[in-house]
Amino acid sequence: NAGVTQTPKFQVLKTGQSMTLQCAQDMNHEYMSWYRQDPGMGLRLIHYSVGAGITDQGEVPNGYNVSRSTTEDFPLRLLSAAPSQTSVYFCASSYSRIAGGHYGYTFGSGTRLTVV
Amino acid sequence: DQQVKQNSPSLSVQEGRISILNCDYTNSMFDYFLWYKKYPAEGPTFLISISSIKDKNEDGRFTVFLNKSAKHLSLHIVPSQPGDSAVYFCAAGYGNKLVFGAGTILRVKS
Numbered sequence: 001n002a003g004v005t006q007t008p009k010f011q012v013l014k015t016g017q018s019m020t021l022q023c024a025q026d027m028n029h030e031y032m033s034w035y036r037q038d039p040g041m042g043l044r045l046i047h048y049s050v051g052a053g054i055t056d057q058g059e060v061p062n063g064y065n066v067s068r069s070t071t072e073d074f075p076l077r078l079l080s081a082a083p084s085q086t087s088v089y090f091c092a093s094s095y096s097r098i099a100g101g102h103y104g105y106t107f108g109s110g111t112r113l114t115v116v
Numbered sequence: 117d118q119q120v121k122q123n124s125p126s127l128s129v130q131e132g133r134i135s136i137l138n139c140d141y142t143n144s145m146f147d148y149f150l151w152y153k154k155y156p157a158e159g160p161t162f163l164i165s166i167s168s169i170k171d172k173n174e175d176g177r178f179t180v181f182l183n184k185s186a187k188h189l190s191l192h193i194v195p196s197q198p199g200d201s202a203v204y205f206c207a208a209g210y211g212n213k214l215v216f217g218a219g220t221i222l223r224v225k226s
Contacts, residue, residue: 004159035216040218041218042120042122042205042215042216042217042218042219043160043205043207043216044216045214090159090160092159098211100214101148101150101165101209101214102148102150102165102167103162103165104150104152104161104162104163104165105162106162107159107160107161108159109157109158109159110157110158110159
């Protein structure tokens with residue numbers, strides 16, 4: 001019963017480098033999303049997907065790309081890393097966006113990213 | 117523009133006493149509200165939710181109260197236990213929009 005698995009747990013990037021944060025869930029959830037957590041800011045939505053092949057922007061999408069080729073996987077790509085993207089990133093999933101709002105999302109354990 | 121505010125960054129409570137965590141929101145469109153708990157190095161875990169048609173929801177030691185006229189949400193934990201020490205996030209949403217507060221650190225002293 002893995003739930004939501006995020007890799008890597010820690011990453012240090014140099015400014016301008018690109019990388020992909022991986023997220024996989026084994027609960028057959030249709031809805032998946034990426035959040036970033038910054039001190040004093042709470043969790044802010046970056047991108048979300050309501051099913052395979054369907055993605056949309058959240059509150060802070062700039063500098064990030066996503067795709068959803070399968071129900072299980074929802075990778076987050078940083079195109080050209082900037083120090084402002086230093087944060088803790090969480091992937092979350094739910095049966096649906098509305099269900100997640102009422103019954104809660106399942107979150108991964110996070111990826112701590114530092115951009116120097 | 118912070119639509120969901122948790123004005124207390126931290127709260128310290130004695131074991132066995134009540135913990136009260138507060139949350140204020142500004143958007144009248146929000147129609148469901150949730151509380152999440154987060155331990156260090158882990159993702160947030162869902163705790164309890166309430167829809168705008170109710171003013172109270174209870175689950176064991178956890179009770180959420182909603183005051184729509186004041187746009188205020190609170191989480192009561194009774195009795196508080198040392199294992200409750202964590203960061204608590206409130207969240208509010210409507211439709212496809214869900215907004216989180218900045219979190220309150222709860223410390224329960226034994």
